[in-house]
Amino acid sequence: MSRTVSFTQMKDGTREEYELLRDLEKPFLRLTADRVLEELRRQEHVTLEGYKVTRLEHGLQSATRAERDGADIDWVVAALLHDIGDGLAPQNHDRMSAEVIRPFVRWDVAWVVEHHGIFQMLYYAHHYGWDRNARDRFRDHPCFDSCAAFCERWDQASFDPDYDSxxxxxxxxxxxxxFGRPAYAPEVIREGHVSPLGA
Incomplete structure (x- = not known):
């Protein structure tokens, strides 16, 4: 069988062609962690304009704080990657970052990363005349307290150039x-479960 499909429109593909594409994609999927780490390394050279730290340093500080708080691997990796979408999607980086990790972490962890942007507004929105309590629309969500704690303990505090990350x-x-986990494995995602942030 050819290593290239014959169709020019997806609707014309055969089962055999789609099985070929699935098989050809496997090596690319196995390199997801490499691509994520490469993006983090690139962020070492990107200063957050006006801040005292690079994008990478902010993620390292957040992850270090999470680990030192006794957080598990899902929370630590989420803290490390919570702003990974900033480079391509600064206006909705929280949602983009969440989509990067969503197939591989618990449901509540992805939710927190997805919503941390609006929760962070508590600290600065009033300086722009915005609603600093915009997060209150999620007050009844089971992950509200987790997101508030994530922002308070690990995110908003991680802009310190002297922190020992x-x-x-x-x-x-x-x-x-x-990123080596099977994508969307129910035993990983644990839909509806809310986990503690740390010890």
């Missing part, structure tokens, strides 16, 4: 473990 090499095995 752990290096990316420390977190690399965790990233590889999380």
């Amino acid at each position: 752990l290096p990316l090499s420390h977190f690399e095995p965790m990233v590889r473990e999380v």
Whole structure:
């Protein structure tokens, strides 16, 4: 069988062609962690304009704080990657970052990353004349307290150039473990379960 499909419109593909595409995609999927880590390394050279730290340092600080709080691997990797979407989608980086991790972490962890942007407004929105309590629309959501704590303990506090962050090499095995999981495995996603942030 050819290693290239014959169709030019998806609707014309055969079962055999789609099985071929699935098989050809497997090596690419196995390299997801490599691509995520490469994006993090790139962020080492991107200063958050006006801030005292790089994009990578902010993620490292957040993840280090999470680990030191006794958080499990899902929360630590989420803290590391919560802003990974900033480079391509600054206006909706929270949602983009959540989509990067969503297939591989618990449901509540992805929800927190997806909504951390609006929860962070508590700290600064009033300076722009915006509603700093916009997060209150989620007050009855089971992940509200988790998101508030994530922002307070790990995100908003992680812009300190003197903080003793752990290096990316420390977190690399965790990233590889999380992205090595089967995508959307029910035993990982645990829809509806709300997990503690740390000890």
